[in-house]
Amino acid sequence: NPPDYLRDMLAGMSEREIQQQIEGHILDFVGAVYSGSFDDVENIWKGYAFDRGNKERDYYLAFDWGPHYPHVLLIEHRRDRDIDIVVDEYCEDHKGHRQVIEEATAQFQARWGLRPADYAAVYCDHNPADARYEAYAFFRRGRSAGARPVISELQRPGDWEHGLSTVAWRLEPNRNARPEQRNMNTRRLFFADRLLQSKSPRSILRCLKLYRWREGVVDSTMVLEDRVTKGPHCNGPDALRYYCGPRYRAERWRDERA
Numbered sequence: 001n002p003p004d005y006l007r008d009m010l011a012g013m014s015e016r017e018i019q020q021q022i023e024g025h026i027l028d029f030v031g032a033v034y035s036g037s038f039d040d041v042e043n044i045w046k047g048y049a050f051d052r053g054n055k056e057r058d059y060y061l062a063f064d065w066g067p068h069y070p071h072v073l074l075i076e077h078r079r080d081r082d083i084d085i086v087v088d089e090y091c092e093d094h095k096g097h098r099q100v101i102e103e104a105t106a107q108f109q110a111r112w113g114l115r116p117a118d119y120a121a122v123y124c125d126h127n128p129a130d131a132r133y134e135a136y137a138f139f140r141r142g143r144s145a146g147a148r149p150v151i152s153e154l155q156r157p158g159d160w161e162h163g164l165s166t167v168a169w170r171l172e173p174n175r176n177a178r179p180e181q182r183n184m185n186t187r188r189l190f191f192a193d194r195l196l197q198s199k200s201p202r203s204i205l206r207c208l209k210l211y212r213w214r215e216g217v218v219d220s221t222m223v224l225e226d227r228v229t230k231g232p233h234c235n236g237p238d239a240l241r242y243y244c245g246p247r248y249r250a251e252r253w254r255d256e257r258a
Contacts, residue, residue, distance in 0.1 A: 007257070009022070010022065010256065011253065011256050011257055032209060032210070032211065032212055032213075033164065033211045033212060033213060033228060033237070034167070034168060034171060034208055034211060034237070037167075037168040037171040037172050038171050038208045038209075039171075039187075040205065040209075042173075042185055042187060043171055043187055043189065043190055043191060044190065044191055044192075044193050044196065045085050045190040045191065045192050045193060046193050047193065048085065048087070048192035048193055048194060050076075050087070050112055052112070052113060052114070056078055056079045056080040057076055057077065057078055057079070058076070058077045058079065058120040059074065059075070059076055059077070059114055059118060059119050059120060060074075060075045060076075060077060060119060060120055060121055060122070060123065060243060061073070061074060061075070061104070061105075061108075061119055061122045061123070062075060062122075062123045062124070062239040062240060062242050062243035063100070063101075063104075063122070063123070063124035063125065063131075063135065063239060063242070064124075064125050064235040064236070064238040064239040064242065065097055065100065065124070065125050065127075065128065065131040066094075066095070066100075066235060067128075068093060068094055068232075069091070069093055069094075069202065069232045069235045070090075070091070070092070070093075070095055070097075070100045070235060071089065071090070071091045071202075071204070071207075071235035071236040071238070071239045072089065072090040072091070072100065072104040072239065073086050073088075073089050073204065073236070073239050073240060073243070074086070074087045074088040074089065074108050074112070074114075075087065075243060077120070082188060083187075083188050083189070083190060084170065084188065084189050084190065084243075084244075085190045085191065085192055086189075086190070086191045086192065086195065086204060086240075087112070087192050087194075088107070088108060088111060088112070088192075088194075088195075089195065089198070089200075089203065089204050089236065090103065090104035090107055090108075091200050091202055091203065091204075091235070091236065093232075097128075097130065097131035097134045097135075098134050098138075101134060101135060101138050102138075105138075116138065116139055116141075119139075119148065120148060121148045121149075121150075121151050122135060122139055122148070122150045122151065123150075123151050123152070123153065123239075123242045123243045123246065123247070124150055124152055124153070124242060125152070125153060125238070125239075125242055126152045126153050126155045132150065132152055135150045136149065136150050151246065152242075153241075153242045153245055153246055159245060160241075162245055162249050163241035163242070163244065163245030163249075164241060165252070166241075166244045166245050166248050166249050166252050167189070167237070167240050167241050167244045167245075169248070169252045169255070169256075170187070170188045170189035170244055170248060171187060171189050172187065173185070173186045173187055174186035174187070174188065174255075175255075175256075176255055176258050189244070191204065191205060201232075202232050202233055202235070202236065203236070204236040204237075204240070206233065207233040207234070207235070207236035207237055208236070208237060210233040211228060211233055211234055211236075211237040212228065212229045213228060213229070
């Protein structure tokens with residue numbers, strides 16, 4: 001096949017997909033969506049320190065509404081290095097949409113001093129519509145003080161797949177790293193080491209390991225379908241997808257084309 005054919009095929013694939021579908025490797029990922037992308041050592045930011053006064057740091061919120069298992073992530077973006085660090089999370093079960101917004105923002109304000117007007121943007125699931133409207137109303141209320149409107153995940157064909165691939169791309173080492181960076185950790189999505197102490201049964205670090213492809217049977221053989229298993233461990237990774245998908249999709253395509 002000509003080089004352009006292979007390049008076009010690789011564009012948009014995660015490292016796991018390339019190893020499995022192009023290079024023919026049999027991967028022992030037992031159905032986990034981000035196995036081969038998420039590393040519970042390399043993706044942990046050791047000794048995380050919060051520095052609100054640093055002008056190179058912006059803060060974002062990512063919401064997945066539930067309805068039974070809502071999850072909210074507080075994400076710090078460091079512009080000087082183009083990296084994201086998940087700093088904190090809210091994952092209380094069976095909460096109403098308004099309650100999730102109010103309790104999550106109150107928790108982050110108490111712990112980090114971040115007011116609703118301090119976030120650069122807020123990303124959330126497009127559905128249900130009433131949750132999205134609640135978010136717009138809550139965060140626009142302080143718009144005169146610097147708050148930004150909520151940015152919802154775009155609902156276009158392929159957004160789900162692109163979101164998954166973009167999260168994996170941020171979790172994995174940068175394949176286009178400069179030669180002097182080759183022995184460095186060039187991943188671009190991290191989790192503060194304080195999250196390792198979480199006692200929640202569906203903390204984001206636990207969810208990333210239990211976020212699985214749905215299993216099916218074809219001709220008496222177990223196969224993995226192109227859909228994730230719905231359950232209490234999918235909301236945290238979905239919130240991450242709502243943030244990474246629209247924010248980094250175009251950058252991922254440029255990076256993989258390069």
